[in-house]
Amino acid sequence: MPRTDDSIVATGLQGILEERIRRDGPMPVDAFMRACLEDPAHGYWQRAHTIGRGGDFITSPEISQVFGELVGLWCAVTWQRMGEPDTVNLVELGPGLGTLMRDVLRAARAVPAFAAAIRVHLVETSPALRTRQAQALAGSGCQPAWHDSVGDVASGPAIVIANEFLDALPIRQLVFDGGWRERVLMLGADGKLQFGVGDAVACALEGTQGAIAEMRPGEEVLLGALAGRLQDFVALLIDYGPAASGLGDTLQAVRDHAYTNVLDSPGAADLTAHVQFAAFGEKARNLGLAADGPLTQAEFLGCLGIAERAAKLMAANPARAGEIEAGVHRLISPTGMGSLFKVMAVRSSNLPPSVPFG
Numbered sequence: 001m002p003r004t005d006d007s008i009v010a011t012g013l014q015g016i017l018e019e020r021i022r023r024d025g026p027m028p029v030d031a032f033m034r035a036c037l038e039d040p041a042h043g044y045w046q047r048a049h050t051i052g053r054g055g056d057f058i059t060s061p062e063i064s065q066v067f068g069e070l071v072g073l074w075c076a077v078t079w080q081r082m083g084e085p086d087t088v089n090l091v092e093l094g095p096g097l098g099t100l101m102r103d104v105l106r107a108a109r110a111v112p113a114f115a116a117a118i119r120v121h122l123v124e125t126s127p128a129l130r131t132r133q134a135q136a137l138a139g140s141g142c143q144p145a146w147h148d149s150v151g152d153v154a155s156g157p158a159i160v161i162a163n164e165f166l167d168a169l170p171i172r173q174l175v176f177d178g179g180w181r182e183r184v185l186m187l188g189a190d191g192k193l194q195f196g197v198g199d200a201v202a203c204a205l206e207g208t209q210g211a212i213a214e215m216r217p218g219e220e221v222l223l224g225a226l227a228g229r230l231q232d233f234v235a236l237l238i239d240y241g242p243a244a245s246g247l248g249d250t251l252q253a254v255r256d257h258a259y260t261n262v263l264d265s266p267g268a269a270d271l272t273a274h275v276q277f278a279a280f281g282e283k284a285r286n287l288g289l290a291a292d293g294p295l296t297q298a299e300f301l302g303c304l305g306i307a308e309r310a311a312k313l314m315a316a317n318p319a320r321a322g323e324i325e326a327g328v329h330r331l332i333s334p335t336g337m338g339s340l341f342k343v344m345a346v347r348s349s350n351l352p353p354s355v356p357f358g
Ligand code: SAH
Pocket: 045, 051, 059, 060, 061, 062, 093, 094, 095, 096, 097, 100, 123, 124, 125, 126, 129, 148, 162, 163, 164, 165, 168, 169
């Protein structure tokens, strides 16, 4: 059944994009993805019901509170390894419904000096989700500050967390056609959106006819902003994608918990692409940062004691034991999220590796 907000935002992005292409010519994939996600009137992130069981897709913090509690424990240990600064900016990129930060802050209370040092910063572009985050954190006792970009967060020691943020950054795609060319959206004979091949692009990768390479310019922007912090920060990035880099089209659209065609409903489906962790780590090192990992999500949560935490929670809530066990299993399943999702830490090189990387 269509949700009420769909009718407001789904009107017309397809027509707007077609008109833009008619006027300006073929549109690179990153411009298309940006319009679908971020258009101020029709973009996907303008919707209020995107994440969670009643939305289009579910994320780890929405599956089990254990996820956020263990990330909170990781934050506390990281703060200790930073030398226990009196104040620390706890920054979340793309906080969604605010569930992860809520669970992190609850877990942080186990280390009172850490809890007292925290200043919460939320980097979020969606007004609808900012409202949901404010609601989720209303009882947390913290006063979050919202920002459009991580570069706007106050200076000083920082712990940055991000779950399923990198996959939402617009990607460029190149197609191999004798040489690499920009993959674009153009209009077919029927006047409708279709993929096509645009201008030649300099790219040193080897390709075979029809191969697709993906480039993620948003990562350079994010890492550049982090590198600008110079020292005393650690960022934990959790996302899905391969550990080793490779070619292939990973752009995907998800709506109502099912895959849908990328071109079918611009603005009404979530668009994401796999993160390439090896390439991400290399970009970080090229900027003078240190990068640890990736570990699989199962390895990371296992090292942080997910089995013990789940057992404790189940013992304290026998009526919910089955649900807790099922949620935890989903997070660490070797054939699902446990191996598809990876965890990487990027840090200023003045700090030691964070747990459990070193
Ligand atoms: N971390 C949450 C939500 C993941 S969905 C969870 O695990 O449930 C992606 C989130 O990133 C949403 O909150 C979305 O609004 C936000 N987002 C997407 N692109 C962004 C950008 N360029 N800058 C800031 N936030 C962005």
